Amino acid sequence: MKILVINAGSSSLKYQCIDMQTESCLAKGLCDRIGIDDGLFKQNANGKNIELKTDIPDHATAIKLVLKYLTDKEYGVISDVSEINAVGHRVVNGGEVFPESTLLDKKKIDKIEELTDFAPLHNPPAVTGMRACISVMGENVPQVAVFDTSFHQTMPDVASLYALPEKYHTQYGIRRFGAHGTSHKYVANECAKYLGRDIKDLKIITCHLGNGSSITAVDGGKSIDTSMGFTPLAGVMMGTRCGDIDPAIVLYIMEKEGLDTDEMNTLLNKKSGALGVSGFSSDFRDIEEAAKNGNKKATLVLDMLSYQVAKYIGSYAVAMGGLDAIVFTAGLGENNTTVRKYICDRLGYTGAVLDDEKNNVKGELCEISTAESRVKLIVIPTNEELAIAKDVQAIVSKI
Ligand code: ADP
Numbered sequence: 446m447k448i449l450v451i452n453a454g455s456s457s458l459k460y461q462c463i464d465m466q467t468e469s470c471l472a473k474g475l476c477d478r479i480g481i482d483d484g485l486f487k488q489n490a491n492g493k494n495i496e497l498k499t500d501i502p503d504h505a506t507a508i509k510l511v512l513k514y515l516t517d518k519e520y521g522v523i524s525d526v527s528e529i530n531a532v533g534h535r536v537v538n539g540g541e542v543f544p545e546s547t548l549l550d551k552k553k554i555d556k557i558e559e560l561t562d563f564a565p566l567h568n569p570p571a572v573t574g575m576r577a578c579i580s581v582m583g584e585n586v587p588q589v590a591v592f593d594t595s596f597h598q599t600m601p602d603v604a605s606l607y608a609l610p611e612k613y614h615t616q617y618g619i620r621r622f623g624a625h626g627t628s629h630k631y632v633a634n635e636c637a638k639y640l641g642r643d644i645k646d647l648k649i650i651t652c653h654l655g656n657g658s659s660i661t662a663v664d665g666g667k668s669i670d671t672s673m674g675f676t677p678l679a680g681v682m683m684g685t686r687c688g689d690i691d692p693a694i695v696l697y698i699m700e701k702e703g704l705d706t707d708e709m710n711t712l713l714n715k716k717s718g719a720l721g722v723s724g725f726s727s728d729f730r731d732i733e734e735a736a737k738n739g740n741k742k743a744t745l746v747l748d749m750l751s752y753q754v755a756k757y758i759g760s761y762a763v764a765m766g767g768l769d770a771i772v773f774t775a776g777l778g779e780n781n782t783t784v785r786k787y788i789c790d791r792l793g794y795t796g797a798v799l800d801d802e803k804n805n806v807k808g809e810l811c812e813i814s815t816a817e818s819r820v821k822l823i824v825i826p827t828n829e830e831l832a833i834a835k836d837v838q839a840i841v842s843k844i
Contacts, residue, residue, distance in 0.1 A: 446841070447471070447528050448834040449511075452535040453574030455566065456481055458507045461830040462490075462515055462522060462529070465838050468831060471522040472515055476507035488514050495520045504570070505577040512581065531587040532578050533837035535627070535829070537567035537677075539592030540618055546595060546836040548844070549575060549588040557590060563622065563676075587844060589837040596626030597661070597668045604670040604764070621679075623661070623671035625653045625775075631832035632774045632825045633663040639810065639823060640770065648765040650758050653827065654784065655775035656684040656727070660754060662761035670764050672757050678713060681753040682746075684727035687717035688753065719746045729776075733783050751787030758788075762795055770821040771797060773813075779826050780807045789813075789822060796820050 446465040451458060461473040472490030484501035488494070495514065501507050512526050523529065534549075540560045547553060558572045575588055597605075605621040606614060613619045629651045636651075637644035644666040651661045658681050661671040672680030672689075682688040690713075699709050720727035723735070723742045735743035762768040771792075777784055782804050789799035796819030803813045806824060814822035 446530045446838055447523065448531050448533055448837050449515075449529050450533045450535070450830045450833045450837075451508075451574050451578065452830075453504060453570045455479075455570045458504060458511070458570075458574060460511050461834075463831060463834040465834060470830065473830075474511065474514070476501050476510055479504060479507050486510050486514070488520060490515075490520060490522045493520050503577070504573045505580055508574070508577045508581045526582065529582070529586065531589060531837050531841045532582070533833040534571055534575050534578075534588065534590050535833055536571045536590045536592045537594070537624065538564035538622060539590070539594050540622070541598070541620075543590070543592050544595055544598040546589055546591040546840060548840050549590055553590070563618070587837075587841050589840050591627060591833040591836045593624045593626045594622040596630040597621075597623035597671050599667040600669055600671065607675070619675055621671070621674045622676075623659065623668065624657070624673045624677045625659045625661075626668065627829045627832045627836075628653050628774060628827040629659070629661040629663065629668060629671070631829065632772045632827055633661075633666065635810070635825050636770050636772050636821075636823055637666075639812075639825070640821065642769075647769045648762075648767045649770045649772060650761050650768060651772045651774065652754060652758075652778050652788075653775045654754070654773065654777035654781075657686065658683050658754075658775070658777070660757040660761065662764050664765045670761060681757065682722070682750055683718045684729075685715050685718045685720045687713050687721065719750070722746050722749065729781050729784065733781060736783070747784060747787050751784060751791060754788045755791035758792060759795065768795055768797075768820050770823055773822070773824050774827040779809075779824055782807070785813070785822075785824075792820070797822055 448463050450461045456479050458476040462471045464471050472488055474488030477485040479501045484499050486499055487496045515521050515523055538560055540563055542556055554572055554575050557568060561568045578588055632651050633649050636649055637647055649663040651663055653659050657677055659671055659673040662669050678686050680688050719732055723732055723746050732743045732746050736747055773785055785804055798815045798818040800813055800815045808826055811824045813824055
């Protein structure tokens with residue numbers, strides 16, 4: 446079975462074509478600057494790269510380009526579009542309506558569109574991508590939606606509800622949804638596999654640390670709490686997002702500076718986090734480098750992030766009543782040895798002990814705790830596309 450995985454943003458569309466027999470990526474690529482000038486198409490397949498500048502006025506054109514180059518004689522990996530058995534679409538927020546991945550029909554696509562308020566930047570382009578796929582590929586190719594929020598639907602009320610008047614939950618659906626669910630689920634399962642244990646018997650904390658970061662408590666294979674909230678702004682500080690702050694600060698700044706909601710949103714989502722504190726970069730490679738060269742603000746960023754992550758780990762160990770393993774994943778979690786060290790050095794009380802030598806690893810599955818460590822520390826590269834494709838395969842094989 447070959448599955449096309451689509452991750453559609455407002456002006457970009459990333460894709461992978463995955464062969465489920467080998468669980469390998471046959472081709473991956475990107476349509477960038479959709480609907481703007483200077484459209485760009487890139488694909489990497491069979492060790493061959495193609496990059497071309499071409500206008501991409503809309504998502505349907507993007508899908509046509511993807512299919513054209515997947516079947517291209519020189520750069521392609523399949524001889525005909527009919528070899529694609531199904532398509533998986535990444536959707537950021539499925540609200541309470543979609544507790545799991547689902548086979549799409551017109552009604553469900555409309556429903557996802559109705560959830561736009563919960564993910565105004567992400568759900569509309571995902572819906573556009575779905576409709577574009579159907580219009581280009583026809584109605585017979587199964588289209589499946591996989592939601593970032595689904596894995597967290599198992600959170601109990603104590604973790605998912607906010608202490609606001611009840612009507613804000615019942616009337617507006619305000620609650621903790623979390624994000625990165627596909628990644629947390631994937632690495633938690635990989636962790637159990639690596640340990641040779643049944644995930645039902647494990648208490649795992651998964652740390653997805655990238656530009657956006659979230660921490661999840663996975664108890665017996667289920668998410669019981671996660672650091673992102675109603676939106677992906679909550680939790681630990683991130684590249685440009687502030688993470689948890691006293692909500693009264695928002696009102697205070699808006700009043701002091703006369704900001705409207707859009708301006709305040711930009712401040713919290715785009716100008717805060719590592720960028721806001723360091724004053725020079727949201728990228729932790731720059732932050733790490735500057736810290737090594739004695740930049741105090743950069744060191745403060747590393748200290749703040751590691752302190753916040755360690756605090757979440759401590760609270761989730763309490764929430765689960767124990768802790769077997771901590772997983773580090775995503776750009777930072779997989780590659781930034783300094784951030785991992787700063788976090789782990791704060792975890793002594795939990796019984797987790799980092800092996801500094803083993804920690805010297807980037808982008809590959811590796812246990813980085815000492816032999817005596819009571820809690821396993823493991824780096825596991827995430828693979829959200831494969832996780833999406835696996836969900837699609839499970840659903841399609843039941844049709
Ligand atoms: P996103 O949340 O946008 O998917 P990533 O998971 O790629 O982001 O994470 C981005 C962060 O990870 C950046 O701060 C960057 O410094 C770090 N990062 C990504 N790749 C590497 C790498 N190969 N080496 C060191 N740091 C990396």
